[in-house]
Amino acid sequence: MRGVTGFDLIRAVMTQPFIPTAKVLRTTDPAAEQEFHQRASQATRDRFGKKVFVRAVVEISNYCRQNCHYCGMRRGNRNLSRFRAHHDQLAELIIHHRPPSVTDINIQAGEDPVAVREVALPLIRELQRHTDLGISVCLGSLPPAIYSDLKNSGASIYILKFETASSARYAEMEAPGSLDRRLENIRHLAASGWYVSSGFIAALPGETDKDLLANFSLAADLPLDGCSVSPFIPGEETPLASSPVGDINLTLNCMAALRLMRPDWIIPSVSALNLAEPGSGYRRGLRTGANLVTINLTPSEIRGDYLLYKRDRFIMTEERILSAIAAENLVPSEQSLTDFYRSRKVNGTHLSSVKKRALQVS
Numbered sequence: 001m002r003g004v005t006g007f008d009l010i011r012a013v014m015t016q017p018f019i020p021t022a023k024v025l026r027t028t029d030p031a032a033e034q035e036f037h038q039r040a041s042q043a044t045r046d047r048f049g050k051k052v053f054v055r056a057v058v059e060i061s062n063y064c065r066q067n068c069h070y071c072g073m074r075r076g077n078r079n080l081s082r083f084r085a086h087h088d089q090l091a092e093l094i095i096h097h098r099p100p101s102v103t104d105i106n107i108q109a110g111e112d113p114v115a116v117r118e119v120a121l122p123l124i125r126e127l128q129r130h131t132d133l134g135i136s137v138c139l140g141s142l143p144p145a146i147y148s149d150l151k152n153s154g155a156s157i158y159i160l161k162f163e164t165a166s167s168a169r170y171a172e173m174e175a176p177g178s179l180d181r182r183l184e185n186i187r188h189l190a191a192s193g194w195y196v197s198s199g200f201i202a203a204l205p206g207e208t209d210k211d212l213l214a215n216f217s218l219a220a221d222l223p224l225d226g227c228s229v230s231p232f233i234p235g236e237e238t239p240l241a242s243s244p245v246g247d248i249n250l251t252l253n254c255m256a257a258l259r260l261m262r263p264d265w266i267i268p269s270v271s272a273l274n275l276a277e278p279g280s281g282y283r284r285g286l287r288t289g290a291n292l293v294t295i296n297l298t299p300s301e302i303r304g305d306y307l308l309y310k311r312d313r314f315i316m317t318e319e320r321i322l323s324a325i326a327a328e329n330l331v332p333s334e335q336s337l338t339d340f341y342r343s344r345k346v347n348g349t350h351l352s353s354v355k356k357r358a359l360q361v362s
């Protein structure tokens with residue numbers, strides 16, 4: 001029998017699932033960090049080539065029944081004038097005036113069941129009738145019957161972030177319900193046929209190394225098709241206004257780790273990266289494993305009150321997004337996210353797991 005060669009060892013390391021350590025995530029050595037980000041970028045190119053998915057977001061309501069400490073739209077913020085968008089105005093905008101590069105629409109709001117019924121559902125029906133856009137929603141923790149209505153209307157991707165894997169920190173932040181309930185919602189969505197993306201906030205005030213690492217094991221355990229990481233941004237009108245901004249390098253290291261952990265995931269470059277590092281954060285996300293960008297299409301007269309972080313928002317316009325993609329030598333995907341996900345599933349099962357099982361049998 002031949003001995004173990006260097007090649008065998010390299011192959012063994014390459015086929016192990018990637019599990020980050022706190023040392024890797026918190027490295028401040030620029031050379032080590034660059035090498036780590038380069039590996040993540042290469043893993044993305046190996047899997048997706050130069051293509052980046054381009055979606056547009058419309059923010060349909062800033063009413064929120066939740067009170068998350070990190071979010072400016074929390075119900076406790078009495079200084080915010082609240083709005084609900086008009087579905088017909090949004091339908092007109094998206095059907096007739098969307099940028100040609102957009103393949104998917106993401107409908108986002110505070111946790112507002114009224115907006116789901118009066119804005120999201122009629123909008124989704126109109127988009128289904130008149131376009132072939134993929135439709136994702138990010139509307140919070142809702143009862144199963146509302147999830148079904150959204151899916152039956154034509155949405156197929158649900159974004160529900162677990163925010164932090166620490167149930168103590170989750171409760172401290174008054175995030176929606178409890179962490180266990182949030183995870184039940186995520187599992188329910190996946191089991192009922194949604195493509196599910198989740199995510200967490202890096203450097204939430206009070207986060208320990210243990211909390212940080214737990215985000216990765218939780219994400220790996222959940223039935224997800226994508227995952228995001230956003231730097232913590234101290235919101236102007238929140239109890240955390242004087243906390244420090246999440247470190248950009250830590251956040252990018254987390255993105256790289258997610259990519260190496262799951263080369264097949266959809267990972268967005270989030271607009272908050274540009275708040276953590278003005279001018280370059282977003283583009284660095286595209287160099288660190290991201291393969292999804294988001295153009296903001298919320299009408300200008302309402303988006304100022306969609307207060308996640310600060311009133312002075314950095315709006316990701318079509319021009320900014322397309323020039324970031326081009327500057328990174330990438331190209332917009334012509335395939336929608338929804339079509340991409342569909343092409344990966346056979347009878348509701350991920351192609352990757354079908355292949356894995358076939359390999360185990362052979």
Ligand code: SAM
Binds near residue numbers: 070139161308
């Ligand atoms: N209300 C829905 C929900 O809770 O799922 C969806 C919209 S919520 C406003 C969108 C996301 O914004 C949250 O899931 C959270 O991760 C993020 N977010 C809010 N405030 C933030 C902050 N200060 N820093 C980083 N991310 C934040």
